Amino acid sequence: MKKIAVYGKGGIGKSTTVSNISAAMASMGLTVLQVGCDPKADSSRNLTGGQNIPTVLEVLRKKGDPELEDLVVKSTTGVLCVESGGPIPGVGCAGRGIITAFEKLEELDAFGVYKPDVVMYDVLGDVVCGGFAMPIRGGYAEDVCIVTSGEMMSLYAAANISHAVRSFGKRGYASLRGLILNAKNFEGEQELVDRAAAEIDTPVLYRMPRNQLVQQAEADGKTVVEAFPDSEMAQHYRTLAKLLLEGGGDV
Amino acid sequence: MFDHLKRLSAVKSGSGIKFLSPAVFPGNHCPMRIASVIVEDIRGLSSLLVGTPECATHSRLFSPLPEGRNGELHWLYVIDSNEVVFGCREGVADALRKMDRAGAEAILIIGTCIPELIGEDMEGLIHEIQPELKAQVTFVMLGQFKNVSYPPGSWKTMEAMASLMDRCETDSRRINVLGRSPFEEHIPEPAVTGYLESKELKLRYLAPGASLDDFRQAPDAALNVVLSPFAQPLAVRMEREFGVPFIALHDKYAPSDIDRAYGDIARAAGYEPDGRFDEEKRQAENIQAKAEERLKGMSFVFSQRIDMPVPLAAYLTEIGMVPLLLHIEEYYSADSAHTRKIKDAGYDPPVCRITNIAEDEKLIKELNPDICMGYFLKTDMKYVPDMYDFYGQTGYGRTVNILKRILEVTGE
Numbered sequence: 001m002k003k004i005a006v007y008g009k010g011g012i013g014k015s016t017t018v019s020n021i022s023a024a025m026a027s028m029g030l031t032v033l034q035v036g037c038d039p040k041a042d043s044s045r046n047l048t049g050g051q052n053i054p055t056v057l058e059v060l061r062k063k064g065d066p067e068l069e070d071l072v073v074k075s076t077t078g079v080l081c082v083e084s085g086g087p088i089p090g091v092g093c094a095g096r097g098i099i100t101a102f103e104k105l106e107e108l109d110a111f112g113v114y115k116p117d118v119v120m121y122d123v124l125g126d127v128v129c130g131g132f133a134m135p136i137r138g139g140y141a142e143d144v145c146i147v148t149s150g151e152m153m154s155l156y157a158a159a160n161i162s163h164a165v166r167s168f169g170k171r172g173y174a175s176l177r178g179l180i181l182n183a184k185n186f187e188g189e190q191e192l193v194d195r196a197a198a199e200i201d202t203p204v205l206y207r208m209p210r211n212q213l214v215q216q217a218e219a220d221g222k223t224v225v226e227a228f229p230d231s232e233m234a235q236h237y238r239t240l241a242k243l244l245l246e247g248g249g250d251v
Numbered sequence: 252m253f254d255h256l257k258r259l260s261a262v263k264s265g266s267g268i269k270f271l272s273p274a275v276f277p278g279n280h281c282p283m284r285i286a287s288v289i290v291e292d293i294r295g296l297s298s299l300l301v302g303t304p305e306c307a308t309h310s311r312l313f314s315p316l317p318e319g320r321n322g323e324l325h326w327l328y329v330i331d332s333n334e335v336v337f338g339c340r341e342g343v344a345d346a347l348r349k350m351d352r353a354g355a356e357a358i359l360i361i362g363t364c365i366p367e368l369i370g371e372d373m374e375g376l377i378h379e380i381q382p383e384l385k386a387q388v389t390f391v392m393l394g395q396f397k398n399v400s401y402p403p404g405s406w407k408t409m410e411a412m413a414s415l416m417d418r419c420e421t422d423s424r425r426i427n428v429l430g431r432s433p434f435e436e437h438i439p440e441p442a443v444t445g446y447l448e449s450k451e452l453k454l455r456y457l458a459p460g461a462s463l464d465d466f467r468q469a470p471d472a473a474l475n476v477v478l479s480p481f482a483q484p485l486a487v488r489m490e491r492e493f494g495v496p497f498i499a500l501h502d503k504y505a506p507s508d509i510d511r512a513y514g515d516i517a518r519a520a521g522y523e524p525d526g527r528f529d530e531e532k533r534q535a536e537n538i539q540a541k542a543e544e545r546l547k548g549m550s551f552v553f554s555q556r557i558d559m560p561v562p563l564a565a566y567l568t569e570i571g572m573v574p575l576l577l578h579i580e581e582y583y584s585a586d587s588a589h590t591r592k593i594k595d596a597g598y599d600p601p602v603c604r605i606t607n608i609a610e611d612e613k614l615i616k617e618l619n620p621d622i623c624m625g626y627f628l629k630t631d632m633k634y635v636p637d638m639y640d641f642y643g644q645t646g647y648g649r650t651v652n653i654l655k656r657i658l659e660v661t662g663e
Contacts, residue, residue: 064269065257065261065262065263065266065267067261093368095369095370096368096369096370099370103397107263107264107266108263109263129369129370130338130369130370130371130372131370133370133372134370137372137374137375138374168375170378170379171372171374171375171376171378171379172375172378173375
């Protein structure tokens with residue numbers, strides 16, 4: 001089983017990238033489980049026709065003790081989707097929520113029941129606390145990728161995340177695989193990202209071009225891979241998916 | 252009245268078991284208490300309890316001394332307000348270094364609610380600090396908010412001992428007996444252990460009362476024989492990590508299941524069964540036949556103090572009884588196989604935690620059970636009390652005695 005955690009600054013296109021990678025992997029015949037680890041719970045919207053799915057914490061809050069079927073939604077692309085969700089805004093602890101969601105999936109033997117070939121964790125902007133570090137701890141993921149653009153705040157977040165992953169690396173956990181450039185298409189962007197990657201001492205794994213099809217597909221609540229499977233952009237996502245499957249470590 | 256309860260088949264862990272009623276109940280013991288008591292009884296094992304001042308104070312009520320009987324260290328690490336925010340890894344690491352210098356041989360970190368709540372990464376901490384230390388370190392996280400009742404304090408602590416085990420060559424004559432101490436004189440010795448000794452097999456008991464060295468060397472065994480639900484998770488982990496197979500006896504009530512398990516033990520240990528248990532088996536089969544005849548269709552309810560309610564309910568269902576309601580203190584992952592048996596027989600009883608029997612008895616009466624088992628105050632229902640007498644026992648004798656008691660109470 002391959003387990004990959006994708007981090008990156010909020011709004012940078014993580015969920016779009018992860019959903020497309022998941023859809024691309026599913027189209028190769030793989031069983032893919034995508035776990036959204038963000039209280040916003042919008043990781044899988046492009047896989048579920050633009051609809052939000054019930055989150056683990058929402059179901060836990062309402063039902064107390066959910067069944068696995070309450071938490072895992074199979075999308076039209078075949079990707080199995082889970083959203084950890086978060087507590088009611090302003091109350092409780094989001095990090096604790098992530099821990100609880102992970103523990104609940106483990107308790108219900110989600111990996112044993114669905115036997116995914118790949119698990120993709122889509123994690124919010126930064127490793128802000130013990131909860132948001134869960135995907136890179138305890139064998140949940142082995143590879144970590146950071147989605148970034150060339151914008152300063154995005155690269156700043158990437159540096160922070162890489163620092164956190166490296167500090168966890170000493171403990172035998174997931175290792176940083178590299179950056180995924182989700183281009184904003186401004187002048188000098190590529191060079192900025194190259195420089196940042198050199199400073200972080202990690203490769204730029206893939207350079208995803210900017211393409212209007214992404215927004216068009218999103219408007220229909222779909223991934224590019226599903227909406228425009230023959231497009232050049234869909235091919236980019238499939239290439240990135242293959243790259244992620246081929247390298248890194250197996251768990 | 253019972254709508255708020257889950258059915259047995261829907262329960263996957265202890266958190267799925269609801270209280271039968273909102274009757275007044277001060278709550279269960281913290282599982283940290285059990286862990287602290289167990290660690291004191293393992294010779295050579297030191298401990299570091301990490302928690303709030305109240306955790307530290309509370310633990311000293313039943314584990315009062317910082318030094319154990321054989322020079323072990325039982326130290327406390329009290330978390331301060333900063334550590335609640337930033338984590339306590341540096342302080343805990345320093346404490347471990349001090350314990351190491353003070354001569355601790357092996358240390359069990361007992362994490363309580365706060366470290367669990369803030370996601371303190373004990374596994375990572377140990378990974379980092381272990382190369383600096385002579386003492387081996389393992390940990391158990393026992394946030395009470397995640398462990399509704401006390402049994403996790405036992406089974407999680409036992410399971411954590413696997414981290415201290417050394418990989419070693421298999422000794423084909425060595426058998427580990429898990430979940431039983433040879434010093435438990437108040438509980439009759441299961442017949443199987445004496446029998447295995449008579450076959451000149453070398454038994455090593457892994458339970459409170461054993462030594463750190465016993466645990467360390469345990470992977471050399473050809474077989475683990477499990478006598479308690481508290482020890483089965485350790486057996487599962489030893490099989491996964493060290494390849495030591497296990498055979499559980501504690502959850503076998505049917506004579507045919509016991510017979511099969513004894514046969515499996517003989518094959519694994521390399522001796523020919525010699526009919527030593529034939530008479531006991533015959534007695535168990537006889538009384539089972541009688542029970543099948545007399546108890547068929549009779550409904551039952553389990554109250555507190557039945558140490559393995561799901562396996563026992565599965566057996567009673569197998570002989571024709573009808574489960575109406577089960578009190579379950581802890582749902583073990585191994586219970587799922589017994590749950591399936593009950594479901595396959597056409598039943599799926601609600602499960603609960605009974606916490607105030609005086610009030611809850613009124614609810615149980617509404618079910619109009621033919622017989623109840625477990626702890627009750629004075630009641631006019633037919634019930635088999637003192638089911639905890641069977642704690643720690645296994646084999647045909649236990650089945651015979653349980654069925655005898657049920658038949659006596661039903662008076663038929």
